Amino acid sequence: MILFALFQRLFALVSLAVLGLSGWLIWSWWDRERDFEALGFGDPSNDRLYWGLGLLAFSFLGRFLILLLLGRGGGMASDKRRDGVMVDGADGSRLRLEIEGRTDGPILLLTHGWGMSSRIWADARASLSDRFGIAAWDLPGSGLSTRPTKGWSIEGFADDLKAVIDRLPEDRPIVVVGHSIGGMTTQTFCARHPEILNGRVAGVVLENTTHHNPLRTMILSGLVTALRPLIVLMMRLDILLSPLVWLMNWQSYLSGSTHMAMRIAGFGAWPTRAQLELTSRLPVRTSPAVQAHGNLAMIRWSVTDSLPAIPVPTLVLVGGRDLVTKDHAGEFIAKAIPHAELVRVPEAGHMGPVERNEAYVEAVARFAARVTQPATSAPGGFAAFDAPVGRRI
Incomplete structure (x- = not known):
């Protein structure tokens, strides 16, 4: 999340x-x-x-007060690690993959947003694991996955996604779910590996994501795009001074400044304290150099021209209060992909899959059940999909 990175840096400087x-x-x-x-x-x-x-005292204990002020009561499912395996990535990384849930029927393959890890899917995994098989993996350099050795690019992440799919059982249909950069990775995967769409991959879910340079689809996009040279310079400095930036980020986390940045950039409604704490802690655990490499890769990326060629049924979820990826980006994607359905969650911010988990989970579950029903007359052996008009949850 480039917008969060900007807010995080600003609040970290104030904290210092x-x-x-x-x-x-x-x-x-x-x-x-x-x-x-x-x-x-x-x-x-x-x-x-x-x-x-x-x-x-506030500089090192302030997060407890900030959580009381910015979060409401209520918890979330345990985000503890499950048993997993390591998969060889296409870009030289080693990818952490965790599989749980049903051992038969469709598999939901979850790809998280940037700066996060598969732990962000805690509530979704708890809600869906009794109905589907769940596979969640860490993007290169995130969570327990190692960094790539062949450079940083969304195209490399897409090939890593293909490597993860190849590790899953061949006799079970897969619905690929991607949030934020996970959605960007999924769209790129569809463009680079169309041979397994409507076959092994029966459907795609894109959550709070864009189709090109995210600077152009965030709030104040004109101003932010004009400041692109300064943003690129900041990212390169993060790479060069990564250990110092990491210490600054941790101090900002302890003071609660990171939580304030996440509350503004990530959430539309009032998050629970557990949601705010998890989404603030995970980016701090990720190396600033890793985050900067990924942000630079996003700025250079676009898949706009490839969207009409995606043949697989697609569900596009947008948040009405998303500042990181404005809803018009998802609307464009839904119009460009031939078999796409748009679902709007009015109160959701960029972390919609966390703060409005119930709405996102039910939309994904209905879609996955529909596109993975066996039907001999449909391509790939799965039910045909006629996208309904956009709807609200």
Whole structure:
């Protein structure tokens, strides 16, 4: 999420400023205390000490207060790791793949957004695993997957997705689900590997994603696009200074500044504290260099011209309050793909699959059940799909 990266950097700098101010207040109190003792005067005011200690505590414990202010009560399913295997990626990476749920029938293959990992699907996996097989993997450099050795590109991620599909049982239909960069990867996969569409892959779900450079489909796209050279420079500095940026990100996380950035950029409605905590923690665990490489790859990417050639039934989910990927991007995708259905979730932000999990899960479940029903008259042996008009959830 490039927009989140920009907000994260801004709030991290503010967090560092607060930490620096706390240090200055404590030092200035100590310096005045020393001068007063040398001159034989009475004790100086301790106001600076108290303010300094308070800001210092907030710099490392503030996230607890921020979560109380920005999140509501309520939990989410456990995001603990399941048993998994490592798959050789097409770009030289080793990919973590976890499989659970039903051992027969369709498989939902889940691809997460950038800066996250397969742990982001905790609620979806819990809700869907009794109806489908669930396969979730970590993109290169994310979660437990290693970094690619052949460069960073969405095309490379798409070939990795193909490698993951090749590892799944051949006798079970697959519905590929991609959120954000996962949706970008899925669209690129469809363009690069059409031979397995309407065969092994019976359907595609694209959640809160775009079809070209995400700078052009986010809020204030004109301004952000004009600032592209500065954004590219920031990403390259993140790669060069990755260890220092990582320390800054962790301090920002502890202070709650990362949570504020995620609340603004990621959520449309009022998230639970558990949702806000998970979506704020995962990007901090991911190397800033990895995130920067992926963001640069997104800026260089487009699949717009390939959309009309995608033959597979497609479900496109958009969030009405998504600032990272405005809803017009999903609307364009749904119109360009011949057999596509558009579903709008009005209150959802970019992290719609997390904050409005029930709505997303039910839309995906209905779609997957429909496109994977056996039908000898349909291509690939699965039911024919006539896309209905767009609808709201």
